[in-house]
Amino acid sequence: MAIDRxxxxxxxxxxPGARHLVAEHLTAQGLRRPLVVTDRGIAAxxxxxxxLGELKGLDATAFSGIAGNPVASQxxxxxxxxxxxxxxxxxxxxGGAALDVAxxxxxxxxxxxxxxxxxxxxxxxxxxxxxxxxxxxxxxxAGTGSEVGRSxxxxxxxxxxxxVLFSPLLLAKxxxxxxxxxxxxxxxxxxxxxxxxxxxxxxxYLSPAYHPLCDGIAxxxxxxxxxxxxxxxxxxxxxxxxxxxxxxSMMGAIAFQKDLGAVHSxxxxxxTVSDMHHGLANGIMIDHVMRFNLPAxxxxxxxxxxxxxxxxxxxxSAEARATAFVAWLGTLKAELGIPARLSAYQAARPITRGDFxxxxxVATADICHQTNPRPCTAADFxxxxxxxx
Numbered sequence: 001m002a003i004d005r006x007x008x009x010x011x012x013x014x015x016p017g018a019r020h021l022v023a024e025h026l027t028a029q030g031l032r033r034p035l036v037v038t039d040r041g042i043a044a045x046x047x048x049x050x051x052l053g054e055l056k057g058l059d060a061t062a063f064s065g066i067a068g069n070p071v072a073s074q075x076x077x078x079x080x081x082x083x084x085x086x087x088x089x090x091x092x093x094x095g096g097a098a099l100d101v102a103x104x105x106x107x108x109x110x111x112x113x114x115x116x117x118x119x120x121x122x123x124x125x126x127x128x129x130x131x132x133x134x135x136x137x138x139x140x141x142a143g144t145g146s147e148v149g150r151s152x153x154x155x156x157x158x159x160x161x162x163x164v165l166f167s168p169l170l171l172a173k174x175x176x177x178x179x180x181x182x183x184x185x186x187x188x189x190x191x192x193x194x195x196x197x198x199x200x201x202x203x204x205y206l207s208p209a210y211h212p213l214c215d216g217i218a219x220x221x222x223x224x225x226x227x228x229x230x231x232x233x234x235x236x237x238x239x240x241x242x243x244x245x246x247x248x249s250m251m252g253a254i255a256f257q258k259d260l261g262a263v264h265s266x267x268x269x270x271x272t273v274s275d276m277h278h279g280l281a282n283g284i285m286i287d288h289v290m291r292f293n294l295p296a297x298x299x300x301x302x303x304x305x306x307x308x309x310x311x312x313x314x315x316x317s318a319e320a321r322a323t324a325f326v327a328w329l330g331t332l333k334a335e336l337g338i339p340a341r342l343s344a345y346q347a348a349r350p351i352t353r354g355d356f357x358x359x360x361x362v363a364t365a366d367i368c369h370q371t372n373p374r375p376c377t378a379a380d381f382x383x384x385x386x387x388x389x
Contacts, residue, residue: 096144119163143193145253196279200252221251296374
């Protein structure tokens with residue numbers, strides 16, 4: 001299969017084998033000493049050594065000190081690795097956590113202070129005005145779409161509260177989106193990351209902000225995910241389905257420059273309180289929040305039902321079609337093995353009713369729900385978590 005190239009605005013090399021073009025790209029930029037930023041899971045696989053071996057003519061080394069939801073100390077450890085290697089470029093290789101840390105490492109190589117001082121809501125936020133080294137991204141999951149995003153989500157080591165760094169400076173110079181790297185991912189990871197991609201497309205479309213370009217992308221991203229996600233989860237070797245999900249993931253991340261909604265505020269709270277995987281948290285909460293959104297987003301939910309071709313989504317009133325879309329989300333979750341409710345979530349740190357106060361506090365403070373189609377108060381979040389429990 002040929003490699004497709006397009007820019008939106010990042011130059012994207014998309015297709016099986018795209019990863020083989022990285023060395024040529026860096027060499028053409030006059031770069032010789034890249035730092036590969038990845039996570040512990042990737043480092044334990046043959047993939048990392050194989051990729052390093054492909055970087056012919058380059059003196060590359062890897063930093064793999066990333067696990068779980070990324071925290072500030074991991075970023076600074078990556079910066080130390082960059083300087084120790086005397087690196088001149090950053091390659092992000094992995095899922096959303098690794099790519100977010102790679103962006104933040106690139107930022108902090110040339111910027112002073114603590115990484116969280118660059119979060120948009122810091123009371124004395126520092127300017128990102130020193131430039132960054134050349135950064136390229138290679139996703140290994142189809143979920144966050146961080147490879148095409150201009151933000152990085154980094155948590156405080158102590159409070160675990162997620163902070164967002166946001167700037168066009170954080171955009172990768174090039175993306176090498178190779179669906180072969182997502183082949184064989186476990187079903188649970190494929191399902192959770194896929195629900196993340198679907199949520200990005202759905203929430204960005206429902207956002208009341210004006211951005212018709214993003215609306216078009218989000219609708220198509222939803223259509224692709226609805227068709228491909230069950231196939232990708234069922235058959236880890238289905239390259240066409242994996243390619244579709246990688247594309248839907250990037251489309252969702254491009255679309256959500258329009259902003260997101262209350263599903264993400266709930267998910268950020270769940271990750272903060274229990275370290276729940278972000279995509280899984282979105283997957284658990286999406287149908288509950290969409291049911292809450294029904295009165296304020298009937299027509300748009302009906303349109304989502306149409307593009308996703310859900311049962312009952314093609315004919316009838318807008319209310320009926322919107323309701324069918326919400327029902328389909330619940331059916332999809334069951335098909336993918338996503339827990340229907342928070343009480344069914346099995347982990348070392350399960351969610352309990354005793355967590356509700358903290359969950360509501362974090363979700364209410366989160367910025368994402370400010371562009372939810374239906375305003376969401378602390379009382380609404382309390383009801384959402386209770387109904388999802």
